Amino acid sequence: MAEKPEVSMEEFKFMADRAGLGMDQSELEHLKPIYELYMEYTAMVHSINFGSEEMVVEFHPD
Amino acid sequence: MAQADRKLHHLTIHEAGKLLKDGELSPVELTQAFFDRIADTDDRLHSFITLLNEEAMSEARAAETEIRSGRYRGPLHGIPIALKDLYDTAGIRTTSGSRVDFDRVPNADSTPTARLKEAGSILLGKLAMHEFALGGPDWTTPFEPARNPWNLDHITGGSSSGSASAVSSGQAMGALGSCTGGSIRGPASLCGIVGLKPTYGRVSRSGVVTLSWSQDHVGPMTWTVEDSAYMLQAIAGYDPKDPTSSKAPVPDYSLSLREDVRGKVFGLPRHYFFDSDPSVNAEAVAVVEKAAEELEKLGAKLETIELPSLDYVRAANTIIMVSEAFAYHEPNLKKRPQDFGEIVRARFRIGGMLSAGDYLQAQRCRQWSKREFSEALRSVDFFLTPTMTQPAAAFEGYDPTDTIKGRSFTAPFNVTGLPAISVPCGFTESGLPVGMQIAGKPFDEPGVIQAAYTYQQHARWYETRPSI
Numbered sequence: 001m002a003e004k005p006e007v008s009m010e011e012f013k014f015m016a017d018r019a020g021l022g023m024d025q026s027e028l029e030h031l032k033p034i035y036e037l038y039m040e041y042t043a044m045v046h047s048i049n050f051g052s053e054e055m056v057v058e059f060h061p062d
Numbered sequence: 063m064a065q066a067d068r069k070l071h072h073l074t075i076h077e078a079g080k081l082l083k084d085g086e087l088s089p090v091e092l093t094q095a096f097f098d099r100i101a102d103t104d105d106r107l108h109s110f111i112t113l114l115n116e117e118a119m120s121e122a123r124a125a126e127t128e129i130r131s132g133r134y135r136g137p138l139h140g141i142p143i144a145l146k147d148l149y150d151t152a153g154i155r156t157t158s159g160s161r162v163d164f165d166r167v168p169n170a171d172s173t174p175t176a177r178l179k180e181a182g183s184i185l186l187g188k189l190a191m192h193e194f195a196l197g198g199p200d201w202t203t204p205f206e207p208a209r210n211p212w213n214l215d216h217i218t219g220g221s222s223s224g225s226a227s228a229v230s231s232g233q234a235m236g237a238l239g240s241c242t243g244g245s246i247r248g249p250a251s252l253c254g255i256v257g258l259k260p261t262y263g264r265v266s267r268s269g270v271v272t273l274s275w276s277q278d279h280v281g282p283m284t285w286t287v288e289d290s291a292y293m294l295q296a297i298a299g300y301d302p303k304d305p306t307s308s309k310a311p312v313p314d315y316s317l318s319l320r321e322d323v324r325g326k327v328f329g330l331p332r333h334y335f336f337d338s339d340p341s342v343n344a345e346a347v348a349v350v351e352k353a354a355e356e357l358e359k360l361g362a363k364l365e366t367i368e369l370p371s372l373d374y375v376r377a378a379n380t381i382i383m384v385s386e387a388f389a390y391h392e393p394n395l396k397k398r399p400q401d402f403g404e405i406v407r408a409r410f411r412i413g414g415m416l417s418a419g420d421y422l423q424a425q426r427c428r429q430w431s432k433r434e435f436s437e438a439l440r441s442v443d444f445f446l447t448p449t450m451t452q453p454a455a456a457f458e459g460y461d462p463t464d465t466i467k468g469r470s471f472t473a474p475f476n477v478t479g480l481p482a483i484s485v486p487c488g489f490t491e492s493g494l495p496v497g498m499q500i501a502g503k504p505f506d507e508p509g510v511i512q513a514a515y516t517y518q519q520h521a522r523w524y525e526t527r528p529s530i
Contacts, residue, residue: 045424050430
């Protein structure tokens with residue numbers, strides 16, 4: 001992983017509000033650096049060109 | 063009796079089962095010995111959340127009556143076991159290690175609980191765990207974290223922390239753990255016991271509190287491979303209550319307790335599991351290298367293989383895990399966030415902030431991995447790896463975010479759903495256990511068990527117990 005991904009507090013708050021998490025400022029400040037660790041993972045899966053790769057389907061209609 | 067010179071709490075299920083069957087040992091005596099052991103040690107280990115003294119002694123008396131009257135049920139009859147506290151137990155509190163479920167008392171048994179009861183096992187109690195099967199030791203939850211019997215200043219690993227400490231210390235003959243990214247094999251490795259994660263769908267998840275539907279697995283944790291085989295036998299098989307349960311027939315796992323790996327090919331993906339990396343402990347890896355060489359001496363073939371998707375599997379496992387966990391826990395997370403511990407609250411909240419695109423990309427990565435592993439398993443019989451990147455960390459200075467950084471040696475087999483076992487293979491210089499992981503083809507638990515059993519019988523690490 002080359003660069004450590006970062007997110008602005010404004011954007012982070014927007015995402016938290018959209019998820020309906022209702023966090024106050026101190027909770028947001030606590031969570032943001034942990035979220036940025038996860039951003040390394042999301043960046044990784046978005047960096048792959050999967051072509052026509054399907055997603056795993058666990059649903060069985062029977 | 064032949065085992066008179068050994069403490070009852072150090073018998074294996076296999077050994078105790080023979081004595082019980084032959085009437086040379088009473089389930090009552092055996093169960094009491096385990097409660098004595100728990101009383102002697104659990105103030106230091108904190109393996110148990112709930113003890114079931116009265117219920118267990120009553121079950122033991124019933125087992126004694128049944129066995130004496132010739133109604134012996136099998137290798138688990140009269141055997142004292144314990145359950146991670148996310149297996150529903152009818153009428154018995156099931157907390158998932160959380161204040162959220164502090165007073166939750168299920169009405170019905172989980173399917174694995176019910177099957178272990180049917181097999182005649184004696185339930186000693188419910189075991190400590192990382193909250194909702196995620197995170198690490200967290201002092202903001204209501205329960206004291208379990209400690210490692212090999213060194214009480216060190217963690218057990220998790221999330222099946224109490225399961226590992228209880229089996230390792232002789233507080234229970236066997237336990238069930240659950241595993242979404244390595245929560246059976248990880249603590250088994252760090253506590254010097256055997257942990258078996260079966261193929262996804264092999265064991266019903268019905269009545270087992272969910273972390274991540276598509277990655278959760280149920281499996282045994284025991285002192286020896288044969289004991290895991292006996293426990294798996296009892297819990298495996300189709301269950302209409304679990305929509306992902308497999309209808310594949312359940313073989314007789316005891317037939318796999320044979321020492322033979324001649325001609326079997328073990329694939330070693332060295333680029334990920336063995337080569338130098340900042341997140342990987344070289345000493346522990348060297349211990350596993352030596353164990354692999356021992357298997358080679360027994361007739362196995364070792365082959366270096368490449369699995370490029372491994373570099374992305376940890377990411378997929380983590381994204382899928384927290385996304386599904388958020389979906390499951392969303393109502394409580396929004397209504398009563400203060401009842402979650404700090405670690406899990408943070409991670410579940412992050413699950414709610416990831417996008418559908420993140421989740422779908424992670425699932426596509428999973429599919430890639432599944433296909434790649436499947437192709438590799440056409441030319442090798444098993445994957446052989448270290449179970450963990452590190453030996454058990456000390457509590458002092460422990461950083462819970464360490465569990466979301468670096469490589470994971472266990473997650474690839476949750477993502478792909480392949481069966482995988484951790485078997486003890488030695489110790490570090492400082493006396494901490496190291497485990498070797500052997501993974502196989504879908505539903506090849508027999509092969510995985512046989513390979514691990516062969517190594518175990520040759521290396522005999524099971525003869526060394528922690529001194530607690």
